[in-house]
Amino acid sequence: MKFTLSWLKEHLDTDEPLEKLADKLTMIGLEVESIEDKAKALAPFSIVRVISAEQHPNADRLRVCMVDTGNGAAPVQVVCGAPNARAGLVSVFSPPGTFIPGKNITLGVGTIRGVESRGMLCSAAELQLSEDHDGIMELPADAPIGKGYAEWAGLGDPVLEINLTPNRQDCTGVHGIARDLSAADMGKLIDPGIRPVKGEFPCPVKVTVEDATLCPGFALRLVRGVKNGPSPEWLQKRLTAIGLRPINALVDITNFMTYDRARPLHVFDARKVTGNLTVRRAKEGESLLALDGRTYTLDPSICVIADEHGVESLAGIMGGETSGCDENTSDVLIESALWNEINIAQTGRKLGINSDARYRFERGVDPAFMVPGLELATKMVMELCGGTPSETVVVGNAFGDDRIIDFPLSEVKRLAGIEVPLVEMRRILGHLGFMVAGNGPVVKVAVPSWRTDVHGKADIVEEIVRIVGVDKVPMTPFERGDEARKPVLTTIQSRTRRAKRALATRGMVEAVTWSFISKPHAEMFDRDPPSALPDHALANRRGHPELSLANPIAADMSDMRPSLLPGLATAAQANINRGVPDLALFEVGQVFAGDKPGDQLVAASGVRHGYASSNGTGRHWSGSAQTDALDAKADAFAVLAAAGAPMQALQIVPGGPAWLHPGRSGTIQIGPQNVLGYFGELHPRALEALGADGPMIAFEVILDRIPDAKKRPTRAKPLLELSAFQPVSRDFAFIVDRAVKAGDMVRAAQGADKKLITDVAVFDVYEGKGIDPTKKSIAIAVTIQPREKTLTDQEIDAVAAKIVAEVTKKTGGTLRG
Numbered sequence: 001m002k003f004t005l006s007w008l009k010e011h012l013d014t015d016e017p018l019e020k021l022a023d024k025l026t027m028i029g030l031e032v033e034s035i036e037d038k039a040k041a042l043a044p045f046s047i048v049r050v051i052s053a054e055q056h057p058n059a060d061r062l063r064v065c066m067v068d069t070g071n072g073a074a075p076v077q078v079v080c081g082a083p084n085a086r087a088g089l090v091s092v093f094s095p096p097g098t099f100i101p102g103k104n105i106t107l108g109v110g111t112i113r114g115v116e117s118r119g120m121l122c123s124a125a126e127l128q129l130s131e132d133h134d135g136i137m138e139l140p141a142d143a144p145i146g147k148g149y150a151e152w153a154g155l156g157d158p159v160l161e162i163n164l165t166p167n168r169q170d171c172t173g174v175h176g177i178a179r180d181l182s183a184a185d186m187g188k189l190i191d192p193g194i195r196p197v198k199g200e201f202p203c204p205v206k207v208t209v210e211d212a213t214l215c216p217g218f219a220l221r222l223v224r225g226v227k228n229g230p231s232p233e234w235l236q237k238r239l240t241a242i243g244l245r246p247i248n249a250l251v252d253i254t255n256f257m258t259y260d261r262a263r264p265l266h267v268f269d270a271r272k273v274t275g276n277l278t279v280r281r282a283k284e285g286e287s288l289l290a291l292d293g294r295t296y297t298l299d300p301s302i303c304v305i306a307d308e309h310g311v312e313s314l315a316g317i318m319g320g321e322t323s324g325c326d327e328n329t330s331d332v333l334i335e336s337a338l339w340n341e342i343n344i345a346q347t348g349r350k351l352g353i354n355s356d357a358r359y360r361f362e363r364g365v366d367p368a369f370m371v372p373g374l375e376l377a378t379k380m381v382m383e384l385c386g387g388t389p390s391e392t393v394v395v396g397n398a399f400g401d402d403r404i405i406d407f408p409l410s411e412v413k414r415l416a417g418i419e420v421p422l423v424e425m426r427r428i429l430g431h432l433g434f435m436v437a438g439n440g441p442v443v444k445v446a447v448p449s450w451r452t453d454v455h456g457k458a459d460i461v462e463e464i465v466r467i468v469g470v471d472k473v474p475m476t477p478f479e480r481g482d483e484a485r486k487p488v489l490t491t492i493q494s495r496t497r498r499a500k501r502a503l504a505t506r507g508m509v510e511a512v513t514w515s516f517i518s519k520p521h522a523e524m525f526d527r528d529p530p531s532a533l534p535d536h537a538l539a540n541r542r543g544h545p546e547l548s549l550a551n552p553i554a555a556d557m558s559d560m561r562p563s564l565l566p567g568l569a570t571a572a573q574a575n576i577n578r579g580v581p582d583l584a585l586f587e588v589g590q591v592f593a594g595d596k597p598g599d600q601l602v603a604a605s606g607v608r609h610g611y612a613s614s615n616g617t618g619r620h621w622s623g624s625a626q627t628d629a630l631d632a633k634a635d636a637f638a639v640l641a642a643a644g645a646p647m648q649a650l651q652i653v654p655g656g657p658a659w660l661h662p663g664r665s666g667t668i669q670i671g672p673q674n675v676l677g678y679f680g681e682l683h684p685r686a687l688e689a690l691g692a693d694g695p696m697i698a699f700e701v702i703l704d705r706i707p708d709a710k711k712r713p714t715r716a717k718p719l720l721e722l723s724a725f726q727p728v729s730r731d732f733a734f735i736v737d738r739a740v741k742a743g744d745m746v747r748a749a750q751g752a753d754k755k756l757i758t759d760v761a762v763f764d765v766y767e768g769k770g771i772d773p774t775k776k777s778i779a780i781a782v783t784i785q786p787r788e789k790t791l792t793d794q795e796i797d798a799v800a801a802k803i804v805a806e807v808t809k810k811t812g813g814t815l816r817g
Contacts, residue, residue, distance in 0.1 A: 001164050002242035003174045003259065004157045011178035014187025018158055024184050029466050030171055031163045039156035041101060042127060045149045047139060048093040050121070051075055053085050058113040065121065067093055070146020079117035084135035092122045092137045092149045102126035102133075159241050167453035169363035173262030176450065183431035183467050194372045197379055199391030205333060206276040207395045214303040215279045215315065217338040217367065217396040219374045222270055226250070226387035228329045235384075250325040250332055253380045255356070262365060262450075263336065263373035264357035266313060270331035272323040275308035279315065279337075286311050289321045292353075302347045303339065316344045316361040317353055332381065336374035338367050338396070367400035368449035403447040403455070409440045411457050416465045417474050428467045429460075492602055495643040495703045499588050499604040502642035506635060508584040508606055513567025515590070516557035522547055524689060525563035525659055526593055547592055562593035564605035565659070565698050566690060569682065572607050573692040582610035584627075586635075588703075604639045605700040607682075608632065609693070627697050629664045632679035636668060636699040640676065645706045650676070652743065659686040660698070670707065677701035725786040727758070730800055733779040735771065736813035742778055748810035749782055752802040759783040777816055 005018060014021070022032045049068045056062035056079065063085045066075040078093070094100060096118060098107045102125050110117050120126075125133035143152060150156065162177070170176040175191075182189035203222050209215045230236070231252040239246050239255055246252050254265040282298035288311045289295045296314070298304065303315040313319045316339035325332060345362040348354065371394060378389050412420050422443075426436050433448035447454045454460065465473065487494070500510060552558040561567065564587045575583050586606035593599060608627040633652075641647055649670050656665040656678040665680025679699035687694045734745065742762045749760045764779035771777055784791070784799055791799075804815050 001172055001177075001259075002159055002161045003177070004159050004238065004241050006157045007174050007238060007241075007260075008160075008178055008181075011175050011190050012181055012187040013190055014181070016186050021181065021186060022160065024181060024186050025160075025162060025177070027466075027469060027471070028180055028184050029165070030168070030177060030180060032160060033163045034161045036159040036161075037156075038129075039150040039158075041099075042150040042155060043148060044098040045092050045094050045122065045127065046070070047143050047145055047147050047149055047152060048091060048121075049145050050085065050087055050089045050091065052087050053080070053089075056113060056115060058115070062113065064115055067119070067121070068145060069093060069095075070144075076118050077116060078119050078121055079112040079115055080121050080136065082121065082123065082136040084138065085121065088141075089136075090139040090141055090143050090145070092127065092139070093119055094122055095119045100126050101128045154237075157241065166363055169360060169365060169452065170262060170450040172360050172363070173258075173260055175261050179432065180467075183428055189431070194376050194379075196375050197382070197389050200388050201390050203390040203393045205270070205273065205393070207393055208276065208278045209395050210278065210280040211303075212396055214281070214340045214343055215337060215396065216340070217370050217394070217398050218279060219336045219371050219395075219398065220277070220393045221334050221374055221378055222331060222390040223334065223378060223381050223385075223387040224270075224331045224390070226330060226332050226381060226385040228325060228327055228332075228385055231384065248325065248327060249384045250329060250381065253377055253384065256380070257373060257377050258356050258360065261369065261373060261376065262360055263369055263376075264316070264360050264365070265373065265377050266319050266335045266357075267325050268312065268319070268323045268333040268335065269325045269329045270333045271329075273307045273312065273333060277312075278306050280304065280306060282311060288312075288314060290314065290318045290353075291321055291324055292318065293321070296351050296353075301343075302350070303343055305335070314347065314351070314353070315339055317348055317351075317358045318355050332385075332387070334374060334377055334381065336370050336377070338365065338370055364452040366450035366452075367397070371398050400449045400452070405445045405447065405454075405457060405460060406442055407445045407457055407460050408442045411461050412464055415458060415461045417476060418465070418468065418472055420464055420468055424468070425464055428464055432463060432467070434460075434463075491708065492703060495706065496588050496602060496604075498642040498644075499639045499701075499703060500586075502638045503586040503588075503604070503606060503635065506584075506638055507612070508586040508608075508635070511568060511571050511585045511587050512589070513564065513571055513587060514557060515561055515592070516549065516552065516554075517559055517561045517566050518556040519548065519558045520689060521566040522559035522562055524686060525561075525566055525657075560592035563591055563700060564589060564603050565607065565682075565700060568605060568607045569687075569690045569692045569696060569698070572609055572696065573690070576609065576693055582612045584608045584612040591702075601702050601704045603700055603702050604643075605698065606632075606635050607696055607698045608635075609696045627695075629661075629666070629680045629697055632681075632697040632699040633666060636677055636679045636701050639699075639701045639703075640668070640706065643701075643703055643706050644709055645676065646670070656680055659683050668701070674705060674707070675702075676705050723785055723787055725790050728784040728786075728791065728796055730782050730784065730796070730803075731763075731779060732782065732800075732803060732807070733764070733777055733816035734807055734811070734813035735775050735777055735816050736811050738767070738774060738776050740776075740778075740811050740813065745778055745780060745807055745811050745813070748807045749780055749803050751810075752806040753784075753799055755787065756784050756799055757782060757803075758785040778813075779816075 022035060025032050046069060048070065051066040051068050053063045053065045056064055062079055062081050065078045065080050065085055067078050068075055094107055096107055096109045100107055107120055121136040123133045123136050124130040164171055171180065179189055181187060203220060205220060205222060207218050207220050209218055228248050228250050231246055231249040235252050235256060236246040239252060242259065244255055250267045254267055258264045281300045282302045282304045284299055286298045287295055288298065304311045305313040305315055312323045339361045341362050341364050344358055348358040348362065374392060381387060409422060412418065422440060429436050429445065435446040437444045445460055504510065547560040547562060549558055568585050568587055572583060572585055584606065588604045590600050591603045608631055611626050651669050653667040653669060655662055656667045659682065660678060660680040661683050665678065667675060668677045669675045677700050682694065682696045682698050684694060687696060746760045746762065750757055761781050762778060763781050766777040782803060784796065807813055
């Protein structure tokens with residue numbers, strides 16, 4: 001919301017300085033975002049006269065001008081490329097060292113094509129006064145030479161911009177802002193009241209409202225014999241200052257009313273309106289060429305104003321081009337209405353229109369100002385354009401519902417912790433437009449019509465406190481008591497947050513899928529233990545009949561999901577079909593099958609496809625960055641670690657559910673009775689049933705099954721230990737039997753020296769030429785992190801020897817030469 005200081009002072013009698021007004025606005029909840037003071041910014045620019053303008057010796061389009069700056073000094077030489085530069089021209093000059101806002105540069109003494117230039121003659125665009133950059137500014141011949149341009153042009157009117165919260169629709173007009181400042185002792189509100197304009201004849205245009213829920217009130221008036229043309233200079237300057245383009249007097253009046261009184265209006269050229277007006281829903285296929293030059297296709301969810309010819313206006317948002325007012329308008333229809341806030345917001349979003357009218361109507365305008373706003377606009381039309389007004393046509397309710405709140409005076413102390421005398425409460429609420437009856441302990445407070453956001457006692461307290469000053473609220477520490485404070489989040493809420501963060505840091509993108517899936521998918525992804533599922537039974541899963549919906553919304557959404565993976569795989573395939581094959585998606589949400597019928601568990605699941613490998617930038621045992629089952633394992637372990645699972649107790653069992661590839665999957669468990677999740681490559685038959693392209697890897701972890709941490713006193717350990725010494729990495733390759741698991745080798749190497757060895761990673765597995773067919777080569781990278789000192793070569797070799805000895809002992813392998 002933008003307005004000028006002089007505009008504010010037309011509604012507020014105040015002598016307070018600008019800085020104090022701005023501070024007070026922020027303190028009462030109308031946060032000042034910026035103050036643009038053109039007089040201050042343009043202070044170095046002065047009025048000058050061009051004495052001579054000679055052709056530049058080295059450039060056809062440049063002139064060398066001698067400029068009289070009016071300070072009694074010698075003329076200044078300026079090289080100028082404007083086509084209108086000529087002798088005798090009075091213009092605006094900027095000396096070296098001046099910041100040019102339109103060019104975002106600081107001017108210096110320069111040489112242009114071999115001729116020195118000690119300043120610049122400016123265009124309006126360079127001063128950011130308009131978009132005119134075709135030539136330098138031309139001022140009247142009697143403009144005072146040497147005087148500051150900003151002072152002479154009357155630009156000493158700062159522009160303030162405030163950031164409004166959505167509930168303060170009353171402050172989308174300058175009058176409402178002045179009302180708040182008057183309540184905060186910044187001046188006296190100027191509110192002379194609005195006198196009705198007597199109608200000279202009945203309005204010939206009738207109005208019909210087909211749906212009162214879309215339009216609770218509608219007021220209309222015809223003014224005949226107007227003379228439309230440019231609006232007066234004061235009105236143009238006011239609109240230009242806040243970034244609006246003056247159009248003509250009739251349209252400028254409606255824009256002025258929108259910003260001055262938060263009352264959007266619309267004007268129709270009465271001669272372009274056919275018959276009577278009807279407020280109705282648009283018909284399917286109707287369209288409107290709006291005032292922004294775009295044609296909008298409408299549907300029955302959109303409220304419009306139509307005549308007998310068709311749609312003439314998008315209700316509360318924007319008028320139509322066909323019935324717009326121009327210089328030929330002689331009869332004008334002025335409309336002031338109330339609109340359904342939700343419908344206005346929905347229509348604006350659907351059509352992509354952000355107008356000043358929509359901004360106010362979707363927040364709710366003052367219902368009691370519908371008719372007075374029309375009267376005030378009629379008065380301005382008659383003053384600026386002449387004409388004879390008709391009587392006013394009013395349809396519906398011209399007033400809002402009365403709201404009276406029983407307000408205990410003790411609420412201010414209870415909710416805000418400050419004591420405010422009843423006299424001060426009355427003063428504040430009275431200045432804000434509230435009426436207070438009674439002397440306590442409970443008073444009745446009548447809410448003004450323009451405060452549609454005030455509904456209860458807490459709202460009244462907020463009004464009092466923001467005017468008294470939030471800085472007056474005392475700082476009160478919370479009572480902690482003797483017992484430790486309980487955590488705000490439950491265990492599962494904390495695990496959910498940590499799981500999401502862990503997966504996001506691994507480059508995965510969060511998705512939200514439907515909780516309903518088709519019956520075949522629900523049967524395929526049920527949670528029967530793998531031991532109960534023969535390999536040939538994938539197509540004959542018995543599923544959980546209790547997951548079937550009695551009244552599904554669609555045939556392919558007939559069951560509650562027992563797993564998140566069907567939805568994630570479908571979402572991944574939708575991206576693949578649109579040319580994004582390398583992707584990683586995750587979801588944390590409820591699944592509706594567990595150990596007992598009807599169980600609801602929280603799962604963390606994810607899928608990867610293509611080259612969205614978590615190891616794409618590092619060393620990888622397969623030699624490829626294409627995603628594989630080990631990426632899914634790493635994702636699952638990241639979730640478990642973040643959620644607080646006992647990592648040392650986790651066991652990996654080969655294989656998993658039948659929807660995973662039997663040779664490329666694993667089960668994560670803490671003993672056979674507590675299966676935490678699965679990881680691996682989706683089975684080809686599962687991919688076929690889901691309509692997805694493979695290979696696609698996936699994991700699913702049940703957060704509810706993670707055992708709670710034991711609550712016992714332990715010595716606190718630091719969360720992060722950083723060493724000041726450089727880590728050392730050594731690679732080892734061992735020849736082992738094919739039956740040896742890489743994980744066993746990793747654990748053996750880690751056990752060689754638990755204090756110094758911080759990481760062991762497999763980076764190569766080789767089977768083939770040069771190695772016994774019953775053997776394989778596994779290469780590991782071991783990170784040794786010194787803690788107390790830099791290790792010597794002999795000490796590093798000693799650790800390496802321990803690693804070789806331990807791996808040989810535990811796996812039976814031999815160091816590869």
